Amino acid sequence: MGRLFGTDGVRGLANKDVTAELALDLSVAAAHVLGQTGAFEGHRPRAVVGRDSRASGEFLAAAVSAGLASAGVDVNNVGVLPTPAVAYLTASTGVDIGVVLSASHNPMPDNGIKFLARGGHKLDDELEAAIEARIGEDWDRPVGGAVGRIRVDTGKAGEQYVEHLVSTISVPLAGLRIAVDCANGAASEVGPEALRAAGADVVVINASPDGRNINEKCGSTHPEQLQAAVVASGADLGVAFDGDADRCLAVDRHGVLVDGDQIMGVLAVAMRDEGRLVQDTLVTTVMSNLGLRLAMQGAGIATVETAVGDRYVLEAMRASGFSLGGEQSGHIIMAEHATTGDGVLTALQLAARVAATGSPLDELAGIVQRLPQTLVNVNGVDKDRTDDAALAEAVRAAEGRLGSTGRVLLRPSGTEPLVRVMVEAATQDEADGVAHALADVVRDRLAL
Secondary structure (H helix, E strand, C coil): CCCCEEECEEEEEECCCECHHHHHHHHHHHHHHHHHCCCCCCCCCEEEEEECCCCHHHHHHHHHHHHHHHCCCEEEEEEECCHHHHHHHHHHCCCCEEEEECCCCCCCCEEEEEEEECCCCECCHHHHHHHHHCCCCCCCCCCHHHCCCEEECCCHHHHHHHHHHHHCCCCCCCCCEEEEECCCCCCCCHHHHHHHHCCCEEEEECCCCCCCCCCCCCHHHCCHHHHHHHHHHCCCEEEEECCCCCCEEEEECCCCEECHHHHHHHHHHHHHHCCCCHHHEEEEECCCCHHHHHHHHHCCCEEEEECCCHHHHHHHHHHHCCCEEECCCCCEEECCCCCCCCHHHHHHHHHHHHHHHCCCHHHHHCCCCCCCEEEEEEECECHHHCCCHHHHHHHHHHHHHHHHHCEEEEEECCCCCEEEEEEECCCHHHHHHHHHHHHHHHHHHCEC
């Protein structure tokens, strides 16, 4: 697999790349590394382990629990719960390690392992590298009463998480009908339960996980079913989660998709109005549509851009104390209430804004007018030479023509020999023309 840890833990094909043996060895190494940082000093270490609904999560969670217990860590196995629920429980119960078994929005055959430090935050790159370096090392195993114990949660953890979610909104959702697509994933129980507890009339689809159907033509990556359900049920809005429910997309009353950029726009204005948007600033990635930035400028809200990936959004938020950030894909981080993206939290906050204003979601989301966008993948080129002088000049010339109502983004792929050319412009024809012209320059200048 090369380097094990990527931008979001270890991920790959379950039982081939991500095996029970790897899960056990990683957990032992994580216990050793975190223990040597002093995280366990003065007390018996504890961990929370949760997973999404994939069949492979059953044996991987068992392997992680076994590895941690063999290293002297007491484990609370909370079963199927969203990634943000495990992060919340890691923080709220004061445990030393959180572990999530999930491949998020990936297809069912994949799975992944993500470690969280005390407080519910993802491990930094240095700690992940240290864990990887210590896999399979010789070690002195605890014996007798020093071995860890494994407890299987009976539902209390999910109840605590739902109570936390509902406590984050100050207006009841009574009178709102909300359709929710749970992607047959980790939020299949707690997602609808939280919305109902907040007072909403909830229409539920894709909440019957069988270990195989997670993300299968449903959820945030396939919102078509939700769009139809909203219209058919006369819902005021709909929300769609991904497999581990760390992201949320929405659908307005007309069945029109509301993406992460528009959700961030709605929540940023809401938080500014309530005095909760720190420094009146929203953190986004470079892939957010220019329409979001322009909308925020018009609303007097500053934007900070990061590289693609929710971990980079979170790093920027933590570094400056910002309270809201996210991605176009629906990873929305509200630092006041969570340490990671939380799809159910996002759904509640969005619905609360609809309830508080009395305005339908389509009107609220209309603050963000998305600019036409074209993305061209240029294959078979040297992605390490995007600083080519002639290419850079072509990009500057294109940006000059587009002016303040357009932009250009060149992104080398992280895994393939290709460069992505993304252009936003005032019209679709202009975006298409500029994108394909720049793609021709990339092919010419970066040819292998």
